[in-house]
């Protein structure tokens with residue numbers, strides 16, 4: 001995880017003693033039968049002094065060579081091992097089915113029959129099959145909706161880092177050392193994480209639960225299905241767990257199941273006393289040498305035992321602490337490596353060749369797209385690459401990530417997966433990651449496969465999840481739109497044939513949302529990403545002429561006090577409009593004749609909008625955009641302000657009444673600012689960064705400016721006074737409120753007094769980061785207190801606001817605006833646990849609840865990299881709002 005920065009011995013058989021001759025012929029037999037399904041052989045060897053448990057040992061020896069994976073007759077099963085008795089057979093009619101077959105290109109229009117926890121039939125079902133079910137069958141009419149396999153997440157910390165986060169349940173990183181292949185994420189899998197249900201409402205049905213990245217070898221990972229079970233235990237959530245979970249020695253008569261393990265390279269391993277890359281890689285080699293030695297000893301032991309040479313052989317060599325890593329060098333464990341940069345990927349590829357073990361996937365892998373040849377050299381073939389779509393640059397290792405990485409890797413024949421790293425990103429929106437990758441040029445078939453079939457294959461579960469195919473698990477999702485249309489939301493989710501949503505709220509979407517969305521051509525940008533090793537020039541170019549003419553304009557929106565109004569709309573696609581801007585101001589819009597005749601075009605830049613629209617620039621708020629280059633690198637950032645509530649502010653700064661301006665710390669030309677600017681987020685409002693109560697004076701600035709002296713670089717030097725009132729902050733919430741009360745109503749002293757006086761007089765807003773409804777009500781009361789005293793309105797804005805929807809009416813009455821951040825809330829902590837999740841769980845989304853009650857609402861950006869996604873976030877609001885009418 002990226003920290004925001006976790007004996008039943010085999011049945012002992014009685015042996016029949018045999019002659020040497022029989023022993024020899026048996027020996028021959030042992031070497032030719034495939035060891036996989038070794039039967040209990042009744043013929044046994046006698047040679048030297050055979051120990052009493054020789055047969056058991058021999059069957060263990062034979063089992064060493066068995067490959068992991070399902071038995072060959074797996075698909076002959078008639079019932080899933082996860083079938084819940086009483087689950088009725090179910091028929092989904094009239095579906096548009098993305099099956100996952102043929103490289104993700106097969107779409108079948110037809111029906112799907114589910115029974116006994118598995119998919120019984122797909123396509124046009126014949127009457128005879130259906131007749132057998134006649135009375136019992138539940139019928140769901142999909143009415144032509146898209147149906148995909150359940151979403152499969154290759155990287156999650158669900159349960160091990162549960163939500164809301166509480167100190168007592170952080171179980172994803174052991175503080176105990178670099179190499180810990182013996183630990184198991186299963187042991188920390190909390191069954192009360194509210195995210196299981198939330199992620200299911202995003203279509204997620206299966207996740208690989210990885211230990212965190214705090215150690216080089218963090219431990220064993222486990223595949224779970226997210227639905228609740230009657231047994232209510234972590235074990236009952238597991239999908240095809242290895243037999244070692246409840247026994248020291250696996251049953252040699254069963255084919256070994258895939259095991260999973262987490263590795264991490266680079267910055268994260270080593271915990272408090274950070275290991276250098278050299279330390280980590282030696283730790284890896286030392287551990288792998290140890291495991292390889294044990295493997296070799298076992299193999300030697302077994303070749304003697306199989307030859308009947310028991311004399312002096314002693315005990316079978318093994319070590320319960322190292323058995324999992326021994327299985328890795330036997331090729332029976334899917335290794336998932338948190339690994340970002342070329343330097344680290346290179347070291348891991350060398351390690352895989354030195355100790356001859358395959359790697360299932362590199363995760364995060366921000367530079368993988370720059371080194372495809374290296375990936376090809378991994379022992380056993382190139383690993384899959386598990387990426388975020390746009391979550392980048394939060395740390396040095398991720399600085400060269402590219403949104404074009406999925407398409408570039410795919411072009412090099414590398415399998416690409418999108419992953420959540422939940423709760424780092426909310427796995428409820430894992431499909432959105434695939435949608436973004438698709439937008440930036442990742443082929444559509446691979447985009448859907450990256451969170452279904454391909455993810456299942458990489459976790460060794462492709463034989464039962466990730467496809468809609470006869471014999472596979474009955475895990476599927478009915479969507480309210482094409483799965484790659486932004487905001488696609490399940491109207492029903494099935495896990496093991498069990499419907500997961502009661503009363504799903506489905507938003508009626510325009511017809512064209514059922515089709516594959518049109519996406520831009522980013523060929524040039526993708527090529528530049530590689531050419532400039534992840535840092536292509538992205539500074540805006542200055543126009544060479546004062547005049548810019550936009551042609552083929554479909555509509556134009558203009559700001560008008562509190563709203564945005566349509567100023568022009570083309571009557572038909574054949575009569576698209578024109579807009580003319582001069583020196584940054586729109587001076588004319590309308591038809592060709594309206595505009596083109598009245599200007600001198602000796603110098604003009606023409607831009608063909610191809611039927612697009614012109615709208616006001618978006619404003620980013622909520623992250624330290626403009627104060628940070630790389631979140632995790634202090635030397636690239638403005639840094640945190642002093643908090644006089646925690647310790648005295650230096651006298652030289654003015655003591656405890658000092659208040660700083662974000663404007664003084666602005667960093668122009670950050671990559672995140674430029675990337676946001678490119679997509680129409682033209683300005684940012686940022687408060688001084690702080691970890692506790694006290695912040696300072698916010699600033700509004702241009703995201704396209706190269707430095708502060710450029711015209712228009714600083715839009716408004718001081719926008720508001722900012723503070724945070726949170727349960728995370730110190731000291732107590734009541735102390736923070738008392739401080740705020742004194743700052744507002746007490747004697748106004750020094751610089752902070754000057755600005756708080758302006759707040760009290762209603763001249764500038766007080767912006768308070770608050771999430772809990774209890775804190776928000778206290779703030780509403782405090783505002784009233786001030787207003788009673790001054791007899792004039794005070795301006796207050798709440799940011800964060802996860803629980804604000806509970807107070808929609810009260811906020812409207814108090815005239816308090818809310819900037820929802822994140823815009824689609826997530827119950828990170830206790831103070832924001834009571835979210836309004838929105839469709840399909842609740843009819844209203846938080847944002848619509850606030851708007852419909854008359855609250856002025858803004859859409860926030862959580863992190864500096866996410867400013868570039870603001871246009872998508874705004875579109876999400878529209879897509880999931882039943883009251884906003886969407887036109888085709």
Ligand SMILES: *[C@@H]1O[C@H](CO)[C@@H](O)[C@H](O)[C@H]1NC(C)=O
Nearest residue numbers: 102103410411443444445446
């Ligand atoms: C799978 O699809 C991708 C993208 O459409 C294509 O480039 C690739 O060649 C296909 N692979 C196979 C094996 O057909």
Ligand SMILES: *[C@@H]1O[C@H](CO)[C@@H](O)[C@H](O)[C@H]1NC(C)=O
Nearest residue numbers: 174175176177178180182183
């Ligand atoms: C973890 O490390 C500490 C300090 O070295 C040690 O005292 C403790 O026994 C270790 N715990 C486990 C479970 O290994």
Ligand SMILES: *[C@@H]1O[C@H](CO)[C@@H](O)[C@H](O)[C@H]1NC(C)=O
Nearest residue numbers: 240241242243244245246247
């Ligand atoms: C041990 O776990 C396996 C799943 O791997 C399960 O089938 C079996 O019932 C469990 N045995 C016991 C004794 O709990």
Ligand SMILES: *[C@@H]1O[C@H](CO)[C@@H](O)[C@H](O)[C@H]1NC(C)=O
Nearest residue numbers: 371372373374376382412413
């Ligand atoms: C990697 O190997 C694949 C399969 O052999 C091949 O198609 C691809 O071109 C190779 N890529 C590079 C960059 O060598």
Ligand SMILES: *[C@@H]1O[C@H](CO)[C@@H](O)[C@H](O)[C@H]1NC(C)=O
Nearest residue numbers: 545546547581582583584587
């Ligand atoms: C744009 O601004 C420049 C500099 O202020 C000025 O010289 C020029 O006349 C302006 N152009 C128009 C069309 O207003």
